[in-house]
Amino acid sequence: MTLRTAPAPTTxxxxxxxxTAHAxxxxxxxxxxxAAYIIPFTVLPSGLWRIAMVVYxxxxxxxxxxxxLAVVPVAYGQRRRRAAPTPGISR
Structure with missing residues (x-):
């Protein structure tokens, strides 16, 4: 069932x-x-800068x-290869 509503009046x-509010x-x-028109242009960029820093x-x-994840295993492998072999453990 479809409900039909009256279109909004275009008064x-x-x-x-x-x-009236902007007169x-x-x-x-x-x-x-x-000055009232300029204030948003000075505040908005600083607000965007703060948001960008938080996101960053x-x-x-x-x-x-x-x-x-790429660097840590490579460094681990290099450290293992440089270490002297432990006596009694065969590789």
């Missing part, structure tokens, strides 16, 4: 609310309005795990 209420307020100097710090161990 432009959202557009009216948006325009310049009387008595506010122009420099204050410009969290994923660095995961990214280094593969090379570590």
């Amino acid at each position: 432009g209420r959202l557009r009216t609310v948006w325009a 310049p307020v009387a008595g506010v100097p122009r420099w204050a309005r410009i 710090v969290c994923y660095a161990p995961l990214l280094l795990w593969g090379p570590l």
Whole structure:
């Protein structure tokens, strides 16, 4: 069974609310309005930088795990070959 709903009314209420919320307020100097528009552009990049650093710090161990799995066995094998043979144990 399919339920049919009436389409949302297109009265432009959202557009009216948006325009009202973003209309310049009387008595506010122009420099204050410009500063209010500039603040997000100065805060956003620093926030993105912090997020990027957190991601980098969290994923660095995961990214280094593969090379570590390659280096550790090689180093172990080299150390075993350099070690003097133990008396009484035949290889």
